[in-house]
Amino acid sequence: MTNFEVPEIDALPEDIQERIEKETEDAGFTPNVFRAMAYKPSHFWSFFDYHDALVEDSALEREEIEMIVVTVSGANDCLYCVVAHGALCRVYAEDPQLADQLATNHRAADLGPNHRAMLDFAVKLTNSPGSVTREDLLVLRNNGFSEEAIWDIASVVAFYNLSNRLAIVADMRPNEEFYSIGRE
Amino acid sequence: MTNFEVPEIDALPEDIQERIEKETEDAGFTPNVFRAMAYKPSHFWSFFDYHDALVEDSALEREEIEMIVVTVSGANDCLYCVVAHGALCRVYAEDPQLADQLATNHRAADLGPNHRAMLDFAVKLTNSPGSVTREDLLVLRNNGFSEEAIWDIASVVAFYNLSNRLAIVADMRPNEEFYSIGRE
Amino acid sequence: MTNFEVPEIDALPEDIQERIEKETEDAGFTPNVFRAMAYKPSHFWSFFDYHDALVEDSALEREEIEMIVVTVSGANDCLYCVVAHGALCRVYAEDPQLADQLATNHRAADLGPNHRAMLDFAVKLTNSPGSVTREDLLVLRNNGFSEEAIWDIASVVAFYNLSNRLAIVADMRPNEEFYSIGRE
Amino acid sequence: MTNFEVPEIDALPEDIQERIEKETEDAGFTPNVFRAMAYKPSHFWSFFDYHDALVEDSALEREEIEMIVVTVSGANDCLYCVVAHGALCRVYAEDPQLADQLATNHRAADLGPNHRAMLDFAVKLTNSPGSVTREDLLVLRNNGFSEEAIWDIASVVAFYNLSNRLAIVADMRPNEEFYSIGRE
Amino acid sequence: MTNFEVPEIDALPEDIQERIEKETEDAGFTPNVFRAMAYKPSHFWSFFDYHDALVEDSALEREEIEMIVVTVSGANDCLYCVVAHGALCRVYAEDPQLADQLATNHRAADLGPNHRAMLDFAVKLTNSPGSVTREDLLVLRNNGFSEEAIWDIASVVAFYNLSNRLAIVADMRPNEEFYSIGRE
Amino acid sequence: MTNFEVPEIDALPEDIQERIEKETEDAGFTPNVFRAMAYKPSHFWSFFDYHDALVEDSALEREEIEMIVVTVSGANDCLYCVVAHGALCRVYAEDPQLADQLATNHRAADLGPNHRAMLDFAVKLTNSPGSVTREDLLVLRNNGFSEEAIWDIASVVAFYNLSNRLAIVADMRPNEEFYSIGRE
Numbered sequence A, B, C, D, E, F: 001m002t003n004f005e006v007p008e009i010d011a012l013p014e015d016i017q018e019r020i021e022k023e024t025e026d027a028g029f030t031p032n033v034f035r036a037m038a039y040k041p042s043h044f045w046s047f048f049d050y051h052d053a054l055v056e057d058s059a060l061e062r063e064e065i066e067m068i069v070v071t072v073s074g075a076n077d078c079l080y081c082v083v084a085h086g087a088l089c090r091v092y093a094e095d096p097q098l099a100d101q102l103a104t105n106h107r108a109a110d111l112g113p114n115h116r117a118m119l120d121f122a123v124k125l126t127n128s129p130g131s132v133t134r135e136d137l138l139v140l141r142n143n144g145f146s147e148e149a150i151w152d153i154a155s156v157v158a159f160y161n162l163s164n165r166l167a168i169v170a171d172m173r174p175n176e177e178f179y180s181i182g183r184e
Helices: A014-027 A032-037 A041-056 A062-075 A079-093 A098-104 A113-127 A134-142 A147-170 B014-027 B032-037 B041-056 B062-075 B079-093 B098-104 B113-127 B134-142 B147-170 C014-027 C032-037 C041-056 C062-075 C079-093 C098-104 C113-127 C134-142 C147-170 D014-027 D032-037 D041-056 D062-075 D079-093 D098-104 D113-127 D134-142 D147-170 E014-027 E032-037 E041-056 E062-075 E079-093 E098-104 E113-127 E134-142 E147-170 F014-027 F032-037 F041-056 F062-075 F079-093 F098-104 F113-127 F134-142 F147-170
Strands: none
Touching: A014 A032, A014 A041, A032 A041, A032 A079, A032 A147, A041 A062, A041 A147, A041 B041, A062 A079, A062 A098, A062 A113, A062 A147, A079 A098, A079 A147, A079 C098, A098 C079, A098 C098, A113 A134, A113 A147, A113 B147, A134 A147, A147 B113, A147 B147, B014 B032, B014 B041, B032 B041, B032 B079, B032 B147, B041 B062, B041 B147, B062 B079, B062 B098, B062 B113, B062 B147, B079 B098, B079 B147, B079 E098, B098 E079, B098 E098, B113 B134, B113 B147, B134 B147, C014 C032, C014 C041, C032 C041, C032 C079, C032 C147, C041 C062, C041 C147, C041 D041, C062 C079, C062 C098, C062 C113, C062 C147, C079 C098, C079 C147, C113 C134, C113 C147, C113 D147, C134 C147, C147 D113, C147 D147, D014 D032, D014 D041, D032 D041, D032 D079, D032 D147, D041 D062, D041 D147, D062 D079, D062 D098, D062 D113, D062 D147, D079 D098, D079 D147, D079 F098, D098 F079, D098 F098, D113 D134, D113 D147, D134 D147, E014 E032, E014 E041, E032 E041, E032 E079, E032 E147, E041 E062, E041 E147, E041 F041, E062 E079, E062 E098, E062 E113, E062 E147, E079 E098, E079 E147, E113 E134, E113 E147, E113 F147, E134 E147, E147 F113, E147 F147, F014 F032, F014 F041, F032 F041, F032 F079, F032 F147, F041 F062, F041 F147, F062 F079, F062 F098, F062 F113, F062 F147, F079 F098, F079 F147, F113 F134, F113 F147, F134 F147
């Protein structure tokens, strides 16, 4: 499941066991990222606390967050995140096709102009961060995003530029279930 | 100092005020990243908790961590991180020239073969994450890095791929002090 | 469905109508590429005759052909071909996950060394044709591919470098059905 | 002449022999692409039928077609197509310098604004197909190209993205004659 | 100090010895580039005569020349030129921070719009010379640069694209002194 | 002929007039680079003195120098240098086809392994100077090039990275004669 050896679940610290149980109940299976990140408990909590802050304290809709995640993960060629968040994107956007469109080419997706601007920004910040300037933030403002929403877009892009790299190095494998969730 | 408006320090949550005070005492000035990240308190703690875990629970020497940070930040053209962590790199490596070498071109730095391999990996994972494979991890193993050290290298690379993007979007400015610390 | 206006099916030349009927019977729906290519009947037949030659007179298994198509189309960010041939790949390889793996990153797919070499070659020939040399063909020979099989691999890569560009310019939309075929 | 072994001409299928004879009469020598493509007769006809459709049923002038071919082949670093179609470009455009200009850098060629737009599009569709959008087609419309002409431009670009890759893999060598035709 | 063996100073031609003495007096140490270029005396003079012409006969301020040099050398990852001309940039611009900003990312430096345009041009001409057109010169004109100043900007960019490549191949090492000059 | 206004020949400094007369006698026409570089007399002499040193004091054959120039200029998309030095390459190598091969793709040219290594190095030093290391020089040594020859290869590559950029910015036009010299 990963390039790094993870102990059995019942050998993990209790607070990690509890989080994994909760996720397993919610999803009906244990998403592999929770097992993989348990390789190093201190990093486990840093990773998921950041993730939780991004989805719980946000000026963005959850469906927008997942749209960004799938687009960034497609740009970075990260299998785990494309497939796992592809499932979340289908569920939150209630759209069985959007995730495949975004993972392949957000320019070919059926998007309004503000979401197109949001994802153009996500791809630019992913592919050539050094070329991003204040002008790019202005384009987002002109597409109706608040200052806080821009911060949140940038934070989600940034976090999945972290997450994609960890998932690739660990060679995390998407659970079978993620491939089909939300396609009906 | 940044593209996002941050409240005055005494209007910030108390725990953030305390952390900022502590950093200010340690450094003799308030590194701008602490003010900038206070834009959104929930993200402040996610960011610094992850940072703290990476430096406190690591199979790497602190000087190795800072070498990776400067190299990655140079590859991503991030001014704040090159200058601020350039100072830390000079201090921890006790070398006034190493940071400028790594920020410009790690291939031109005075490195042994294992640190050269470590930074080749850091640049590859930064510039083309999708091309990283198990063979790249083997090169690190053959250069003497343990499984845990490889995880830690990947985690530092990943975190500064997050951090560089936030600093660029926020247009964080390095404090004047960072430019000269550790150069004597 | 496309950026170019296509006449109603019953206004198309009879031989094209017949082909479209046959495809519709086979698939249970009319794949949009057949409508889109009817924009110019002379090109319609050139396109599909070439396609037919590639799948009917080949040293490759059909499943190998579809693996190449999905990988090339992923590298070229072509939505129509990723989704439509993703369905064919799932059906011919009898594997519900392979297409998503290849479209995202063939290095993360579950492949034996010969298929890995085949797709490494496909990506190199797609992304930087001018850097391909006789040495690359030797790698394929050393992975067990015959001279004819190498010609066929190159021809499939070449044809989908044509096909991807036409589909993108026409903005061909994948039929809804393709997204879910072969996922069970 | 090529990386793939081609039978003697009189061992080839009769229809292929006839086509080769006709080409030889027209040119005064046998262009190597006809021998090379005879490696696999079914592909021979697919390839040349598509080629013939593109030049015989087109809203473009033949000289415009050859301008696109040389520009695309230069971008893809394909020796056979740059040299062979360079000759055709000199002949059809009645300009001994245009082909070398386009093969090196179409921006340095002596072009009117509509041909400049046509070739900007050709290079973009060649180098980064996934970034082409409807806006790019609008630029062509605003430069006077009809819907059909845009389809034909895209089709020529697409076909030579196929052709360049086959010629490179086969290592097709341009006939000596092509280097000097049309230079006087 | 370099990949090429240089004779002792007193074995060098007299005119080169004199130039080296003069430079040593001016700087208080012998900048390594003078020793390194003495590998081949005919090239030594070609190199420094060109350099001298660029700084002595120029429509640009010396501080602008050094800003261009540092920016180009940062784009080309050339350690010697970033560090040695970083020192000159700090001295001539009387700014202890500008060089580190330009070497990392000129977009993050504190610049007026004309210097920003000058350095945007320098980076474009360095990274993708073939895409530079007359329109790029017009942008400089509209930012107040004279025809001669534009020639001079281009010449400095061009010369350091030479210089960076020689310094990298020779593996020239910046003198220790350069790292700290002008930082106070 | 160029983007910069050059005075009439008889208004130029006498030494420049003499050089231009000499070149005109040698070639039978005035190569445009001599007129174009006369825009700024001090730069004229720097440029041609460096050029002269490179061809007069070299461990390389003149034909090897011109092979490097054409290859580098092709990689940089520089029309003037590809066409003018293409003529010189045909003349010095006594080969009517070599220049077109090198300008398009040196990997498709008919070269022995040492010239292939020489041009691989030239392209790498042109396209990504920062990735060149001592290992690349070793490959040249192992292909029979002396230390001085390696310096000379690097110097020619470096000088034409200067020259190409000046010619592109000036929009220098190749003289009609260059297109056909040496093709018989």
